[in-house]
Amino acid sequence: MTDLLLQCLVAGRHAAIPASDVQSVIEIEEITPIPGTPDFILGLTALRSQALTVIDCSLALGLAKTVAEDDQRAAVVEVEGHLYALLVDAAYDVGEALSQPVAVPGGFGAGWQRAARGMVETESGPTLLIDTSSLIAGPMAEAA
Amino acid sequence: MDDLLADFVAETREMLEASGGEIVAWEADPSDRARLDTIFRFVHTVKGNCGFFDFPRLEKLSHAAEDALSECRAGRREADSALVSAVLAIIDRISEMTDAIEAGEEFPEGGDDKLIAALQGSDDIVVASAVMSEAEPANDQHVGEADGDAGSDNESSAPKPARAQAVQRSIRLPVDLLDEVMKGVSDMVLARNDLSRRLREAGEQPTIDGPFDRLSTILADVRAAITRMRMQRLEHLFSSLPRLVRDLSNELGKQVMVDFEGGEVELDREMIEMVRDPLTHIIRNAIDHGIEGPGERLKNGKREIGLLRFAARQAGNQISLVVSDDGRGIDTGRLADKAVAAGLYSQSEVDRMSDRRKHLLIFEPGLSTANEVSSVSGRGVGMDVVRANIERVGGSIDVVSKPGEGASFHLKLPLTLSIIAALTVGAGSQRYAIPRSYVEEIVFGSSSNVEFATAGDRRLVTFRDKRVPCLALGDILGIDEIDDAEWDSKTLVLIRLASDDVFALAVDRVFDHEDVVVKPIAPAVMETRLYAGTTLLDDGRPMMLLDLPSIATNRLHMGEGRSTEVVEEEVVETGRKAVPIMLFAGLDDRKRAVRLDMVRRIDTVSREAIDIEGQRAQAVIDGSVFTLLGLEFGELPEDRCRLLRLTDGESEVVYAVNEVLDAADMDGEIIPSQYDPLIEGVTLIGDSLVPVLDGHALFARQRVQRRTDEVLSCRIPGDSDWARTILEPLVEAAGYRIAADDGEDADVEIQLAEIAQPEQSASARSVIRLTQDPDTAGADGGTIYRYDRDGLLAALKQARLGRTA
Secondary structure (H helix, E strand, O other): OOOEEEEEEEOOEEEEEEOOOEEEEEEOOOOEOOOOOOOOEEEEEEEOOEEEEEEEHHHHOOOOOOOOOOOOEEEEEEEOOEEEEEEEOEEEEEEEOOOOOEOOOOOOOOOHHHHEEEEEEEOOEEEEEEOHHHHHHOOHHHHO | OOHHHHHHHHHHHHHHHHHHHHHHHHHHOOOOHHHHHHHHHHHHHHHHHHHHHOOHHHHHHHHHHHHHHHHHHOOOOOOOHHHHHHHHHHHHHHHHHHHHHHHOOOOOOOOHHHHHHHHHOOOOOEOOOOOHHHHOOOOOOOEOOOOOOOHHHHHOOOOHHHOOOOOOOOOOOOHHHHHHHHHHHHHHHHHHHHHHHHHHHHOOOHHHHHHHHHHHHHHHHHHHHHHHHHEEEOHHHHOOHHHHHHHHHHHHOOOEEEEEEOOOOEEEHHHHHHHHHHHHHHHHHHHHHHOOOHHHHHHOOOOOOEEEEEEEEEEOOEEEEEEEEOOOOOOHHHHHHHHHHOOOOOHHHHHHOOHHHHHHHHHOOOOOOOOOOOOOOOOOOOHHHHHHHHHHOOOEEEEEEEOOOEEEEEEEEEOOOEEEEEEEEEEOOEEEEEEHHHEEEEEEOOOOOEEEEEEOOEEEEEEOOEEEEEEEHHHHOOOOOOOHHHHHHOEEEEEEOOOOOEEEEEEOEEEEEEEEEEEOOOHHHHOOOOEEEEEEOOOOOEEEEEOHHHHHHHHHOOOOOOOOOOOOHHHHHHHHOOEEEEEEEOOOOOEEEEEHHHEEEEEEEEHHHEEEEOOEEEEEEOOEEEEEEOHHHOOOOOOEEEEEEEEOOOOEEEEEEOEEEEEEEEOOOOEEOOOOOOEEEEEEEOOEEEEEEOHHHHHHHOOOOOOOOOOEEEEOOOOOHHHHHHHHHHHHHOOEEEOOOOOOOEEEEEEEOOOOOOOOOOOEEEEEEEEOOOOOOOOOOOOEEOOOHHHHHHHHHHHHHHHHO
């Protein structure tokens, strides 16, 4: 079992994104807002000649936005042919998953429950494994 | 070799390759319906293309095969192994003929009839490979060996190696590869831009600057070439259509004219190939079923010559292509009967269908409204193939039809990658792109010939006698609200949609024209229905491309694709024709002109009948009081004053002149004037420039009382925004007065079919009913589609004639 995970901090909690989904981790300098879109879509940013849709992970989970720090890091993922930059509070190392994702009785709490595949053990303790495609669907998807 | 011919050969060969597997599979199981359909489509497509290129032998073969297969599809015949063999023999023959065409050789005569006869065949006929039969004596009962391998022995008379393939000048590449190269070049351009910025910062360095400039030039060339690799102007496709239309219409004894719009739209070569066939089928259908013969057309009061119109527009990652004819429209009744006859739906299901749903039956497999099978269309194939092809590339097709007026097919095709000419505009602190094909004109809100008005909450703008709805970009995007006072500072971009609807988009600034590479956007962003794609600015920042058709649909209920015609359309057209005007000398003796239509009569009154006090100037004529204009140019004469009585159809003003000079035709353009608000512009009459009075401004500035006598009144629904904003101006322009809501007897009443009618307290002499649905229009006792301008005006006129008669 050698699933690699990108460990990061989302809304102040430890979370992980499957490393196989992540193309790269970038620092976001400038975001062009897109008026009319839901809150969690911050806008567009350019990576070389491609435009990435920037998603604020905390808002996409339906949680409060954490105060942006200077160094805004984002994981670049591709879902259904579109590129997204998932903005996280902080991005750490890539680590190994020590267990299969498992459900926790009682769930992970509102917001988290929808976008999490389960809890995995890592070297730095239990971490929530994020499901990227549910994450980018945003908090509204559940209601719809 | 001709480009188109090369395309045909390449396409046929590609389809042969693709269907190779299908054919084998079909042979194994002749009852497999899906395989049958695939092969059927192949021969059908070949047949279509042959008709176009004039290959009678190929056409005959494929037509025969298609006939046989369609019998199977209709369930009238079992696909047995004899039939499979016969069809395979024909497909082999098609393949060989295609080779011959490519090599520019004549294919040996004969043998075709035999192949065709085999299709009809009884069980004991088995046909071997195609080429064989030619060398064989006429022996119908010949039993051949296994399929496929028999041909070569008998071919010594026309050895294959002799048919040396022409040197290949083109290769076919996977589009993915081109995409990758294109992306690489785009990245290179951005890297170059970055480098260029750093070089500028570093100051002048002759040893580096020279090579760098060369690099830039090369890069620009490469970029252009790569772009060209993928793109093709739609013209390329359009250019082949007139011939097709001509041939088809000759064959069918009809006269058809073709009209194109949007040939400059570029799209993926791949996509052009994808739409070629569907388009051909649609044209066949339109000419065969839609457009009537010349006699029938004349009888129905139409022009003898039918019109087939193609209009293409690009919006972000979609191309919309509308093919419309002015024929008899889709015969829903017959379509429904056929659907029942073919067992697709039960009678009760069909009875429950709306007209619109019935129109869509045209896309069902195995349906046709033609009673006789012609070689052109009408075997119930075509439209189902068309839809299959278009949906396969992720597009969609829709049809709108009006009985007696024609049908139009609306194709929407996606673009994976495209370059479009765009206008960049600013709203708030950001830039947005608008596809330039939509932009009709750009005017400043502060310009004197632009006037804003409100009707309900809808803002309207009047420009050159056109009154169109106006939207503010900032408002649409929800980034700022506009105060009334701010409108003057905006720039208006007049947008004309593919449906010919016009509206004005108010933006903060217009920046530039540029060619942009449009990329698709994430579904969540797409859901806003505001954007069609994204693109990168030169400095690498992203910019959103606005989806104007969706915005218009959402905000103004203008439908792209609906055969709507906006109120203003006709005004523009007449403006371009010769307009009769009256020339006069103003009080300052300078020559001016006024549109003759506005002049009701010329009056001469004594000075006493005129009363001027401060800003107020009025004249009394025949006991009525009129506002007097034209005084700013000089003093009134002492005794008798000549006055032009001008009317806008409802109210009147008088305009003081020294002398009436002449009447003339204004056939040139009016050059708009920025400086004098009362002047529409200047035009050339003879050799002299003459200012033309702006009738709109004249009446807009005066609060004149309505002349209530002789004007017919019309009551419109008071509780409908649409009626107030769109309908009212039209009705007024037609010379009607809008009746007070209740309690007044109106000459005409317009009702909306969708709104339940309250019990009227007052009566109206005649009633016109409008509907939102073009399909139900005309269905029950003269309901008119709400954007059917001609129909509505005719009805209003009818009411007027009824009264005066």
